[in-house]
Amino acid sequence: MLALILAEEQKTHPGLTAADLVAYDESVLPVLDVTVRELSTIKALRASGLVRYAEPMGYEPNRPEASRTESVLSSSGCGSNTATAGLVAGADFTVLSNGSKSSWNQADQYHGVRTAWNQSTGRGVKVVIIDSGSSDAQENLGSAFNQGLSSGRTIERLVTMPRNTIFGIPYGDAETPNDGCGHGTSMAGACAAPRGTDGAAVGMAYNASLITVRAAEDVFLDASREVKGVSDAFILAGNRADVRIISMSMGRLTSSSQMTDAIRYAYGRGKLIFCAAGTSFDWSAGLVGVIYPASLPEAVAVTGVKDNLTTRCDECHVGSDVEFTVVMQRTSVDRRPLTLAMSGDAPSTVGGSSVATASMAGLTALVWARYPTETRAQIMSRLVAASSNRSARSSSFGWGRVNVATAVGGLVN
Known part of the structure; x- marks a missing residue:
């Protein structure tokens, strides 16, 4: 799977290595968490009979560290756990x-x-x-x-x-x-x-x-x-x-x-x-x-x-x-x-x-x-x-x- 992904990604980004693709290591579930940039990679994965699912892992934008606290506190369920008067x-x-x-x-x-x-x-x-x-x-x-x-x-x-x-x-x-x-x-x-x-x-x-x-x-x-x-x-x-x-x-x-x-x-x-x-x-x-x-x-x-x-x-x-x-x-x-x-x-x-x-x-x-x-x-x-x-x-x-x-x-x- 990594070879398939790398081959597709290198068509546009020839300097990529397999290590560049892996976002998180997995040791139990039969999954790969990878960063891909090309639509052709997604198409190749979804066409492969070896893949059970290929889907977005999350939907968050890349945001700078400085905005994380504000983002968390504004999220549903956060920021209000203080003593109730x-x-x-x-x-x-x-x-x-x-x-x-x-x-x-x-x-x-x-x-x-x-x-x-x-x-x-x-x-x-x-x-x-x-x-x-x-x-x-x-x-x-x-x-x-x-x-x-x-x-x-x-x-x-x-x-x-x-x-x-x-x-x-x-x-x-x-x-x-x-x-x-x-x-x-x-x-x-x-x-x-x-x-x-x-x-x-x-x-x-x-x-x-x-x-x-x-x-x-x-x-x-x-x-x-x-x-x-x-x-x-x-x-x-x-x-x-x-x-x-x-x-x-x-x-x-x-x-x-x-x-x-x-x-x-x-x-x-x-x-x-x-x-x-x-x-x-x-x-x-x-x-x-x-x-x-x-x-x-x-x-x-x-x-x-x-x-x-x-x-x-x-x-x-x-x-x-x-x-x-x-x-x-x-x-x-x-x-x-x-x-x-x-x-x-x-x-x-x-x-x-x-x-x-x-x-x-x-x-x-x-x-x-x-x-x-x-x-x-x-x-x-x-x-x-x-x-x-x-x-x-x-x-x-x-x-x-x-x-x-x-x-x-x-x-x-």
């Missing part, structure tokens, strides 16, 4: 016995979370959050991850997104696991923030172990290196025998065969994969449908609903690919769930199908921790049996809300 005790959150704050949507009337905690806290289950990383300034995802009633678990902060490149040449500093967006930190908090003594918000599975992976700059996977980062993150998670659940609250409208291959790789190793159904503007969310990769059969698509239990959240996508919903919009004051801010103990809030997905991953960790010897299929059966639409799947909301207290109590139809 005006949160009201007893309405927006319940103060638990050790002082931590339980978000309003953890009340038993929605998902049975607080009752479920009497039987399971997620201990022994490891969740991978594929997102924009986690903040190195948030001690609840670092040195204070084990505090209060959260103990004996681990957190790893990894990065799979490669350095930026221009025509295959890396530039700028090496990427770190640190969250430059804010989205990944809020997802990690919603899933597994500790039940500590510092007054911060507690996650759904406060004793689950966590791996946060910085695979992208923001939640819209348009850049080539984001495709590479996400693909490598799924491969990493697939190769980890200690990982059971993968959660990704990012996506795009168009498909990527490379990401699909990576997701199938992880799925083939028994991982339960949750992906966000999609989040956009209020006026468009009801029109777009479930985005990629939540639309894949290997992914469990999750979306958010309002506290009336029947209406999608204002910004949430719905459709036939949705399998579960999570309550995440309190309509009376338009409040989203509590989570961890970029730093400090004062909670922030976060919405969309993003928080629904990370929360569903945490809910599932509670179930899998209760039944640690069961398979992915058996855990899915428990989730469905404890869901609001178990007798008749909805074309918009799938199996609906899971009552995790029922799921951990052993009721399976």
